[in-house]
Amino acid sequence: MKFPLASTVSIGKYVAAQQRKGERYPLVLMLEPTLACNIACIGCGKIREYESNRARLSVEECVDAAVQCPAPVVSICGGEPLVYKGIDEVVTQVLELGKTIELCTNALRLEQCLDWFEPSNRLSFVIHLDGMREIHDYVCDYPGLWDIAIDAIKTARASGFRVTTNTTIFKETEVGDVIEMMRYLTNDVGIDGMMIAPGYQYSQIDPALTMTRDEHEEKFRAIRAATKQHGYRWIASPIYQDFLTGRRELTCAPWGSITRNPYGWKGPCYLLTDGIFPTYEALLDGMEWDAYGPGNDPRCEHCGIHCGFEPSAAYEASSSLKETVRSLAWTLTG
Ligand code: SF4
Numbered sequence: 641m642k643f644p645l646a647s648t649v650s651i652g653k654y655v656a657a658q659q660r661k662g663e664r665y666p667l668v669l670m671l672e673p674t675l676a677c678n679i680a681c682i683g684c685g686k687i688r689e690y691e692s693n694r695a696r697l698s699v700e701e702c703v704d705a706a707v708q709c710p711a712p713v714v715s716i717c718g719g720e721p722l723v724y725k726g727i728d729e730v731v732t733q734v735l736e737l738g739k740t741i742e743l744c745t746n747a748l749r750l751e752q753c754l755d756w757f758e759p760s761n762r763l764s765f766v767i768h769l770d771g772m773r774e775i776h777d778y779v780c781d782y783p784g785l786w787d788i789a790i791d792a793i794k795t796a797r798a799s800g801f802r803v804t805t806n807t808t809i810f811k812e813t814e815v816g817d818v819i820e821m822m823r824y825l826t827n828d829v830g831i832d833g834m835m836i837a838p839g840y841q842y843s844q845i846d847p848a849l850t851m852t853r854d855e856h857e858e859k860f861r862a863i864r865a866a867t868k869q870h871g872y873r874w875i876a877s878p879i880y881q882d883f884l885t886g887r888r889e890l891t892c893a894p895w896g897s898i899t900r901n902p903y904g905w906k907g908p909c910y911l912l913t914d915g916i917f918p919t920y921e922a923l924l925d926g927m928e929w930d931a932y933g934p935g936n937d938p939r940c941e942h943c944g945i946h947c948g949f950e951p952s953a954a955y956e957a958s959s960s961l962k963e964t965v966r967s968l969a970w971t972l973t974g
């Protein structure tokens with residue numbers, strides 16, 4: 641199975657209940673307890689967006705965010721969550737709410753922090769890995785980080801934790817290096833899954849760095865072909881894969897992944913900040929959601945990022961029996 645049964649069942653129940661209501665609903669809460677990080681990757685959007693990264697949420701505010709936002713999955717990101725004092729408390733209390741947690745980390749401190757956590761089928765460590773050793777260390781501007789991350793992945797898996805990776809494909813990314821990484825992680829490390837999605841530069845900062853739709857589709861056709869041929873554990877849903885490879889269109893569903901950071905509830909998405917609101921409800925009511933996505937806002941034109949389009953793929957999957965069966969079959973295999 642691609643995902644633990646307990647999470648799959650509880651997310652499925654949530655989606656079925658929300659579909660009956662017929663209103664917009666989120667699937668993921670992107671919780672950013674701190675925007676501080678212990679490394680400085682080339683092109684990190686957080687470092688670019690926020691000049692000061694000293695702001696932080698309290699543990700109570702983090703847990704309250706998971707209470708306010710009904711999303712069944714909480715992706716704890718940032719910044720680097722493992723430099724946030726109280727991350728163990730946040731994880732414990734959010735798990736007690738019955739949510740599934742994805743704790744995103746660059747893994748620099750993971751091995752020394754492992755005993756803060758208990759293995760759970762609703763907790764995954766998601767390790768930032770942007771390619772094989774040379775490329776990853778260059779992107780992160782940290783020689784030796786790839787080896788530290790791989791050792792941490794192996795130790796965490798040996799300690800009973802579920803571990804996946806998160807890879808961003810940039811304009812400059814050599815797809816052959818990513819495919820080699822997929823081979824290595826699947827065959828040599830035994831990774832539980834790999835999330836691979838296109839990055840999208842904030843177009844208002846440097847449009848020249850932005851990957852066009854044609855460019856990312858070509859890269860993802862190669863990634864999909866390698867996945868099919870070798871059984872690599874790419875955890876993108878079939879509809880999102882169709883979209884990334886140019887086989888179908890999707891509208892963006894920015895409300896599917898809601899961002900809460902130390903400045904408030906931010907919209908429309910992880911990338912764009914057109915509004916900051918004091919509560920989840922105020923964000924949901926206050927954004928003009930239909931004004932976003934390709935064709936609606938020029939900043940969205942070539943975007944295909946995970947947090948906007950994977951929810952949209954999930955909503956499409958749950959609205960047709962054929963797509964539900966296809967998605968279920970994909971979830972239950974591999
Ligand atoms: S690990 Fe993440 S938050 Fe830290 S610098 Fe890199 S991209 Fe930015």
Ligand code: SF4
Pocket residue numbers: 892893894908909910911912932933934939940943944945947948949
């Ligand atoms: S397409 Fe969606 S996810 Fe991408 S920048 Fe626009 S609103 Fe954000």
